[in-house]
Amino acid sequence: MLNFSRRQFLAASAAGVVTSVAAGGLSGCATRSGKTGIKRLAPPTNAQLQLLFYADTHAQWQSVYAHPAANHLGPMSLLGQAPYLTEQNRLATLGLQANPVAASWLTAQGARQQVQRFSNNELSKMGGYAVLAQALAEKREAFGVDASLTLEGGQCWNGSGLSSMTAGRYGPLSSHWLGAEVRVASEEAVLWPNNLAQLYRDFKRPVLTAEQPISYLTKAGVKIAVVGSVNPWQQFPQGFDEQDWLAGLQAHIKTAAKSASLVILLCDAGTNPSLWLSTQLEGVDVILSSRGQDLWPQPVRVQSNSGKAIPVCFAGSQGQGFVELQLTAEGDNWQLAMQYQPLFTQVEPAQAAVAQQITQLRAAYAGWLDQPLAKTPDWLYRRDVLAGSWDQIIAEALKTTGADLTLAPGLRHGLALPPGAVITRDHLLSLTAGYSAKVFNLPANRSELQSRLEVGADQLLSDDWFLHSSEDLPRLTGSHFVLRYQALAGQRISELEWPVASTSEKVRVAGWSTHYQNQARSAEQIEGIALWQLLENWLKTQPNDWQLPAIEQPSLAFVDGHPGWHPEALL
Template sequence: MSRREFVRLLAAAAAARFALGSKAALADADGERLYDIPVYGNVGLLHLTDTHAQLLPIYYREPSVNLGVHGSRGQVPHLVGEALLRHFGVPPRTRQAHALTSLDFEQAARVYGKVGGYAHLATLVKRLRAARKGSLLVDGGDSWQGSATALWTRAQDMVEAQLALGVDVMTGHWEFTLGAERVLEIVDGPFKGRIDFVAQNVKTADFGDDVFAPYALREVNGVAVAIIGQAFPYTPIANPRHFVPDWTFGIREDELQRTIDAARKAGAQLVALLSHNGMDVDLKLAARVRGLDVILGGHTHDAVPQPVVVRNAGGVTLVTNGGSSGKFVGVLDCEVRGARLHSWRYHLVPVFANLLPADSAMQALIDGLRAPFREQLDEPLAVTETTLYRRGNFNGSFDQLILDALMRQLDTPIAFSPGFRWGTTVLPGETITMERLLDQTAITYPQVTVSTLTGEQIKAVLEDVADNLFNPDPYYQQGGDMVRVGGLGYALAPEAEMGHRIRDLRLGAEPLRADKTYRVAGWASVAPNVEGEPVWAVVARDLRDRKSITSLKPEQPRLIGMSNNPGLS
């Protein structure tokens, strides 16, 4: 028996032990009850966000690190693992606990199977809509990016899947990295008259005109419902500005208030913000505007089982966040009386592929879209004997794999990789295919670079990213995670002042010198006209050389002042 076969046998045995003699077996047996959701009220809103172009079911590990600092410490969404389960009253070692946390991830994933997939989403959406006459399906964005086929087709595969799924309203973020021309080509082409692309906060740079409709007004069972769009406000900062040179973004709180008032004046009885701000920003925004009934949030990939109820001068606003990767559908059932939301029920519904049969028409569409790329997608690169994941404030194991490849292939002592939150998970014993690699790297600016930076410059980079992540004011956060660092050790004090969070930088045992220069590999530069190999080519070459990933320990900073933080599992 080979080592690989032995590892797989142990994994199967562990999965069996996890299921037998525990509540997991019972939860699996009655898992269908997850989808028997009682209908309530007269308006149904179905919310999908951050699918990142994953057409097929996948494994996706939730974070074990999602630190809240200052006022957000111990608050939703900065809860992980057992702290999250306790807060929301979710029993441990159940299907729902697996969906929401990284606890016992590998064993639970083998028991409960993969999540998401548009054919399975289609089955669930049809079931929910059959029970909820006239319900609206809204997509919070980050749908056109995150896979090889979305990159190679310039999102055509996702556009066709969204149309087939029956999306009504959408906003965006990574969509804009396809470039303004392509976005408008889709919005004014296949979407026209079918899917409303809304974004009240995207304006022309010259005269400040709306690029997209600020909101869509739809009637549901005689109730006028306004869906206002809030695209990612920091798009030209977090992503290359040259893709959208003639557009400006921003939170635009005052304009949002005017849009809410305009929608109400136009007759809207229920007003929802379809947001790609990130949940911390949404929580602050909800406290500062009036007349908004609910925020259907995305961007930060937070799977939050129940809305946070935020009080403001106009009453209350519900704030939700719907996870990512096609893993959940948010179901908000509303009872609207007169011109206000009277009462509501909310369910964050996990999409387990082994409980929801694939919709045949959607599966046929997906198979056809993927057929021309099958050979490229299925190319085997290496086999992993450890779980590969990305998602958490610091390095995940797939991030570490990328960093190690960059340092080896480009012969640098240090590597940086962006703190992206998208990317699928690979279990021990599985093959890392080209598709799984592109799940982590498929962007329109993938070039690898080697820079010469001083120790002082390296510290400044880390301080800047740390401030984006841990600034006490949510309006100064951009919703990503800490830049992934290879070869470099450091300490981090998240609650310190800007410029003083990064400490004790070391290259091996040696302190990093401020005046010394170091060669640093990286990728995904937002600067224009960057030249270099695409990152997937570099990492694929490294994986082909290695053939097997036997051990991989993500490099993590030493945290200062974070003991007993419930955002740390």
């Protein structure tokens, strides 16, 4: 047991990750920008503001186990830059190689070691809305409520079993717990369109949508404009032209800058699209990114031809922490200092009123959601560029439908669980983020399957960053292929094994994502069953001493010794 006080523990956890950048100077958004002619109000002399930002909480009101991605592979042009770094390089880049506390929320290996070290869970869980609410309230009070603005990124009303069962009914209330003053529209528009108007009325504060993308506020005498960018794949489900998308956003920013001294982009487009926008937009001081579920405890400023990339902030997921930004006016620009605040449940105070409401609101559903189904023989996790152990369990359940192969998206939702933990229905529902996730079984030949894998690889690895859909590589089981990292688009998937002699012969492929169903009208739904139900049925057939199946994943052709990624980083 560590003999850390709360102050000592948090100081050790966050050591070395406070960073300052000149936000306005980097973004090119001083009083006048040469490229677009954007004019913006000058900030009051010596003005100071605090921004508090959280995102991708997945409506996880209770504390969770951390398990960051061990392998985080992105476009070649971004490798070696945050957040695309190996576990070892993440810590080295931040000067935290010898800090086991920081490693526990920055690396999968560190998270595993912490749980092993604290078998009584004293320091092994993070977040929870009662803790998050208290920490945010303390920050606002310490800085001054009138000078503090709390912003909510995307995917905060969906992702838990309770949010699925109640169609997001308690999303607005949970945002009020956390003090959100502005939020960006997200998955609720797709999941619960019939309830959407009421949900937004219940929120009672600005929700940034494609139709109403700007909100104006005043804090400490500073006029602030918050511009929202919803997920472009949600806004344009049939596909979109990136230049039209960019032009639309730039027009909103130009309008916002006419009435504001500070312009914030609250972007629910995902990691790579946010980074792309940071190199293309003018007139923005900082981008707060969600949907990618990535965490980096410093502002990320990617290399760009202009040298004026806007700083981008990533707040992680599941309410494990939040970003604090302090901004100080310097002439026409802003000096920005960022610190990520990790929240270890057992050393942070919880807001008693929120904890009580959580217990009360879950009570009607807790017996069903918390139904024990099995115990984990080893770590269950989702985030990994190749495949996680949760994905393999999904594949094993899908195989029971009589499929030859299984194919699923590299979805990043799902709660990590350590060995010996109890698996519940709530855990299974969290794996699909609230979507109905109906299981299907369809015929496909080798060419069709390879084409689907190429699309997934292109979205993950393309240097057209705006294509990234905030998913990892598609998960294929029952076959094997090689991912050629440096190959051109359409040529990254090779040596795809086929279970029958003729590659033109079709085999049965089972899955659950609409990504694949929409490509074939011949898809056959498995009568009345959703993925969580199939998973529950499979778990109930396992013996008490069951073992995790070996994780099936592709081979990788890579650049030996590349600073951003290397197979030796695999756990």
